[in-house]
Amino acid sequence: MARQISSPIELKTYAEEVCKKKERWEMVIAVCGGTGCSAFGSYDVRSAFTKEVEKLSLSDRVLVKMTGCHGFCEKGPVTIIYPWQYTYVSIKPEDVPEVIEKTIIKKELVDRLLYRDPVTKQRIKHNNEIPFYAHQKRLVFQHNGHLDPTSIDDYISVGGYQALAKALFEMTPEQVLVEVEKSGLRGRGGAGFPTGRKWRFCRNSPGSEKYIICNGDEGDPGAFMDRSVMEGNPHSVIEGMIIGAYAIGATKGFVYVRAEYPIAVKYTRLAIEQAHQYGLLGENILGSGFSFDIEVREGAGAFVCGEETALIASIEGKRGMPRPRPPFPAVSGLWGKPTNINNVETWANVPLIINKGADWFASIGTAESKGTKTFSLVGKINNTGIVEVPLGITLREIIYDIGGGISGGRKFKAVQTGGPSGGCIPEWLLDTPVDYERLTELGSMMGSGGMIVMDEGTCMIDVARYFMKFLSEESCGKCVPCREGIDRALDILTDITEGKGRKEDISLLEELGEVLKDGSLCGLGRTAANPVLSTIKYFRNEYEAHINEKKCPAGVCKALITFSIDEEKCKSCGKCAKVCPTKAASGKKKEPYKIDKEKCIKCGLCRESCKFGAVIVS
Amino acid sequence: MADMVELTIDGIKVRAPKGTTVLEAAREMGIVIPTLCYYPGLTPYGACRLCIVELIRGKRSSLDASCTLPVSDGMVVFTNSERVKKVRKVILELLLSTCPNSKVLQDMAANMGVTKVRFKIKDRGCILCGLCVRYCKEQMQSGGIGFVGRGTSRKVGTPFEMTPAECRNCNGCEWICPVCMRACRAGQLVEGICGGCLNVAVVETCPVCVKCSESVGPEGHRAYGK
Amino acid sequence: MATGIVREVDLKALEKIFRGFEGKGESILIPLVQAIQAEYGFLPKEALVKASHHFRIPLSRFYGVVTFYAQFYLTPRGKHTIRCCRGTACHVRGAAKVIETVEQELGLKEGETSEDLSFSFETVACLGACALAPVVVLDERYYGQMNPEKVRVLVRQYKGASIQESSIGEENNGKAD
Numbered sequence A: 001m002a003r004q005i006s007s008p009i010e011l012k013t014y015a016e017e018v019c020k021k022k023e024r025w026e027m028v029i030a031v032c033g034g035t036g037c038s039a040f041g042s043y044d045v046r047s048a049f050t051k052e053v054e055k056l057s058l059s060d061r062v063l064v065k066m067t068g069c070h071g072f073c074e075k076g077p078v079t080i081i082y083p084w085q086y087t088y089v090s091i092k093p094e095d096v097p098e099v100i101e102k103t104i105i106k107k108e109l110v111d112r113l114l115y116r117d118p119v120t121k122q123r124i125k126h127n128n129e130i131p132f133y134a135h136q137k138r139l140v141f142q143h144n145g146h147l148d149p150t151s152i153d154d155y156i157s158v159g160g161y162q163a164l165a166k167a168l169f170e171m172t173p174e175q176v177l178v179e180v181e182k183s184g185l186r187g188r189g190g191a192g193f194p195t196g197r198k199w200r201f202c203r204n205s206p207g208s209e210k211y212i213i214c215n216g217d218e219g220d221p222g223a224f225m226d227r228s229v230m231e232g233n234p235h236s237v238i239e240g241m242i243i244g245a246y247a248i249g250a251t252k253g254f255v256y257v258r259a260e261y262p263i264a265v266k267y268t269r270l271a272i273e274q275a276h277q278y279g280l281l282g283e284n285i286l287g288s289g290f291s292f293d294i295e296v297r298e299g300a301g302a303f304v305c306g307e308e309t310a311l312i313a314s315i316e317g318k319r320g321m322p323r324p325r326p327p328f329p330a331v332s333g334l335w336g337k338p339t340n341i342n343n344v345e346t347w348a349n350v351p352l353i354i355n356k357g358a359d360w361f362a363s364i365g366t367a368e369s370k371g372t373k374t375f376s377l378v379g380k381i382n383n384t385g386i387v388e389v390p391l392g393i394t395l396r397e398i399i400y401d402i403g404g405g406i407s408g409g410r411k412f413k414a415v416q417t418g419g420p421s422g423g424c425i426p427e428w429l430l431d432t433p434v435d436y437e438r439l440t441e442l443g444s445m446m447g448s449g450g451m452i453v454m455d456e457g458t459c460m461i462d463v464a465r466y467f468m469k470f471l472s473e474e475s476c477g478k479c480v481p482c483r484e485g486i487d488r489a490l491d492i493l494t495d496i497t498e499g500k501g502r503k504e505d506i507s508l509l510e511e512l513g514e515v516l517k518d519g520s521l522c523g524l525g526r527t528a529a530n531p532v533l534s535t536i537k538y539f540r541n542e543y544e545a546h547i548n549e550k551k552c553p554a555g556v557c558k559a560l561i562t563f564s565i566d567e568e569k570c571k572s573c574g575k576c577a578k579v580c581p582t583k584a585a586s587g588k589k590k591e592p593y594k595i596d597k598e599k600c601i602k603c604g605l606c607r608e609s610c611k612f613g614a615v616i617v618s
Numbered sequence B: 001m002a003d004m005v006e007l008t009i010d011g012i013k014v015r016a017p018k019g020t021t022v023l024e025a026a027r028e029m030g031i032v033i034p035t036l037c038y039y040p041g042l043t044p045y046g047a048c049r050l051c052i053v054e055l056i057r058g059k060r061s062s063l064d065a066s067c068t069l070p071v072s073d074g075m076v077v078f079t080n081s082e083r084v085k086k087v088r089k090v091i092l093e094l095l096l097s098t099c100p101n102s103k104v105l106q107d108m109a110a111n112m113g114v115t116k117v118r119f120k121i122k123d124r125g126c127i128l129c130g131l132c133v134r135y136c137k138e139q140m141q142s143g144g145i146g147f148v149g150r151g152t153s154r155k156v157g158t159p160f161e162m163t164p165a166e167c168r169n170c171n172g173c174e175w176i177c178p179v180c181m182r183a184c185r186a187g188q189l190v191e192g193i194c195g196g197c198l199n200v201a202v203v204e205t206c207p208v209c210v211k212c213s214e215s216v217g218p219e220g221h222r223a224y225g226k
Numbered sequence C: 001m002a003t004g005i006v007r008e009v010d011l012k013a014l015e016k017i018f019r020g021f022e023g024k025g026e027s028i029l030i031p032l033v034q035a036i037q038a039e040y041g042f043l044p045k046e047a048l049v050k051a052s053h054h055f056r057i058p059l060s061r062f063y064g065v066v067t068f069y070a071q072f073y074l075t076p077r078g079k080h081t082i083r084c085c086r087g088t089a090c091h092v093r094g095a096a097k098v099i100e101t102v103e104q105e106l107g108l109k110e111g112e113t114s115e116d117l118s119f120s121f122e123t124v125a126c127l128g129a130c131a132l133a134p135v136v137v138l139d140e141r142y143y144g145q146m147n148p149e150k151v152r153v154l155v156r157q158y159k160g161a162s163i164q165e166s167s168i169g170e171e172n173n174g175k176a177d
């Protein structure tokens, strides 16, 4: 089936051919195959659809396919039926026959499978009317809901690789570079360095052999946007990389994917293979005379390998140790050659810019931060999932309008952005527009885009401690401030959560924070103090409560809390006694239950199980 | 003559050959910058961070390790500003808390006026300066020892904790170590490597606590190793 | 930790693996070690020693690399691997309690493998399925929105199953086909 496309015109004709072929499908059932939905059983749902469609001999009219993540993981498995874009949520294999019978055959809706707005209680038909989607602006993710990530034809049918043809045949490398510079695109991997400028450094570096790298390490816990791009639309990343290579003059590219993402590895490899077969990658791309190739490298489980110099060391087959810069990778990177490294999402933005122009791209966003950004909205929030929004939107809009607010009717406390390098932002700063500069000013970071929402039941010292623990294990251990400083900060925070905090601890933590920021070698150490410093800045009273009063206001730190039962509220249902692993909770019918403080291990299971809110923590 | 660049160190204009580091340029001028992981003849590593200097860029300034910082034209550097001293002291404090017995570290502490360690003492017997590893690799062209693990569990060691075939029994790693960790403890082949060296003078425990300044940890004075 | 069970290293398999990496310099080290681990399920010492000789790369470099990355194992793995996420999203939704429960149920600490090689227990920084927090992955299959109760049931089911050699876990959920 190897079919070489050897000119832009052939690509156009082929795209038309594919579109024609697609017209024969009257209806398309697109089941989400993202990690979230598949854990909710979307593979079974897909099989059920396929079986049912075959049984009723609809296979020549109805196409069942699996797509990348739709973003609305909370309501998985999500299924969209085209051409009407009817969106069914939380669908089970048992529902399939009914859907086929009603929607596919009779063109009627199955009401109970539609999303129900929690506020208006209305059932919503189409995905773009669901508030979760309605407030988003999807560019990088625009095709995620209907493309089959394993099919290059699908990508070509929606205009895929047209940007590549345009760049190779209508633009010089310099023009491509200027276009990217003009667009104002900034790196989506964390620091937000202007992409065009970075490309130019590398282009201007002497040397005939140059490399580009796609950073798909995505080590920030709580972030899975890059995964969704690689699993949902891998060709967009490949296309962006080829265009970038053309502009920079690179000969070889690497996609570095973390090994925890086996499907992303598989789909990216497949996409590269397909692009090869079609003549879109390899020697003489599209007959333009430009040659470029891409290889996939799997990470082996180290957060620090997301840092560019560590990533390069890892590709070279070494321990993933960061090294001092300068020299920057643009001058001396992979095997000492000029190397340009960008994040997955950055690459995926490139075809959009080439297709629609820099001016269009620059019209989205704020003065300094252009375009859209994807975030993974997770934690104690109603609508968890992937969102893509124009930069400049406020945190409040993301959390309340898109995210639907805090789950369980509890109160918002903080939102953590930027992964372990970021900070916690409190309620009163929620109207801050989201862009690179504002978040940094608040002591946090854009990072790669994890957004973890915390409610009143989260202890901020516990959160700071959590990050220090994470970083102490993930630090490469090379330089003293990072290796020993984080470890000692962890000790101090652990003491505080165990009620052994001392008055001077807060200022000692602040001092350590400054040393980490100023003294560390790489970005990991330099930003490691953010979780601690931001929680001290915004939640100092919580630190003081732990240290001075030996209390944990959120009721999390085991050493500082006790569990008891409110006699008024207890209805003697006995649930607490049933779940209590140490039999500390006990009682008799018609009498309020009690908790034996000696036996209680403070696991909190009773509090979770009590329907009447009778278990109190103090 | 190689290309020269002009930079300002501690207010004094100097010329230095392109490709050298700020540390080398400053030492040439007789300026003292404390170092631990730097050793002439070995590749600069930038791990101990004691050699940090303040780099002025317009209105902003940042700190960076001078041993790995190449000189460049118009660079303005301060090697001993208040900010540098403050950070350097805490770094030394952190170092002392990991290797309280090192004479080299204690001397540095005395020089810099560090009299107290406010952090938990965790004697790791090694500051992971990597001198031994680089010595082994670069001077002996061997690969006997290397780094093992990462984060706080990172160590210097031999593969599978046995003396590897590559070791040339040169004793270089033991000789170069600033905290005497690799000093040979005769017979313990895992700790030392070749076992041939008789330099056994390692103070591991204080017999009694004499309330010296170094032994002050978060829990007050205590004898090391007890 | 599992000791005692020593598998014979089948040298033929190694030679076949080596052939794919001939003549490409030291950058093959990680993919090579990944390939060895894919073959044996872990990294037998003999295999690394052999690789070191074959490619003339000091053993210390192999050892440094395999101890740096979380994905490499120097000891045999259990038949089932249970991985609990301790990422931020999972943490704020109660992952610590899930991890505690698994520890109790299996009597293993993080990173350990049971004596009889039936289970390996690991924690991971993030599984990239944060919308389902807290997440547990048992033999490649994702289980979302876990709590102590649910995970206890899950582990017990597998414990029973590993005795009866039943076939749960062979559905392809969470795995692409």
Ligand SMILES: Cc1cc2nc3c(=O)[nH]c(=O)nc-3n(C[C@H](O)[C@H](O)[C@H](O)COP(=O)(O)O)c2cc1C
Residues within 6 Å of the ligand: A186, A187, A188, A189, A190, A191, A192, A193, A195, A215, A216, A217, A218, A219, A220, A303, A304, A305, A306, A307, A308, A309, A341, A342, A343, A344, A346, A448, A522, A523, A524
């Ligand atoms: C500790 C650390 C971890 C990082 N992890 C990632 C990551 O997982 N993904 C990523 O794209 N960039 C990561 N970065 C940022 C990269 O170093 C680099 O800046 C980025 O890939 C550049 O791409 P961009 O310009 O497109 O953002 C990390 C940086 C540090 C210091």
Ligand code: SF4
Residues within 6 Å of the ligand: A304, A322, A474, A475, A476, A477, A478, A479, A480, A482, A483, A520, A521, A522, A523, A524, A525, A526
């Ligand atoms: S800051 Fe941390 S991760 Fe970076 S080089 Fe230093 S020890 Fe390694």
Ligand code: SF4
Residues within 6 Å of the ligand: A565, A569, A570, A571, A572, A573, A574, A575, A576, A577, A593, A609, A610, A611, A612, A613, A614, A615
């Ligand atoms: S505390 Fe709640 S769950 Fe427990 S017995 Fe009382 S009412 Fe029931």
Ligand code: SF4
Residues within 6 Å of the ligand: B125, B126, B127, B128, B129, B130, B131, B132, B133, B156, B173, B176, B177, B178, B179, B180, B181, B182
């Ligand atoms: S053993 Fe000595 S020389 Fe080697 S890293 Fe440790 S402190 Fe440095």
Ligand code: FES
Residues within 6 Å of the ligand: B034, B035, B036, B037, B038, B045, B046, B047, B048, B049, B050, B051, B052, B065, B066, B067, B068
């Ligand atoms: S001497 Fe420069 S960092 Fe150690």
Ligand code: FES
Residues within 6 Å of the ligand: A221, A222, A223, C085, C086, C087, C088, C089, C090, C091, C125, C126, C127, C128, C129, C130, C131, C133, C134, C135
């Ligand atoms: S934080 Fe647990 S899967 Fe991401």
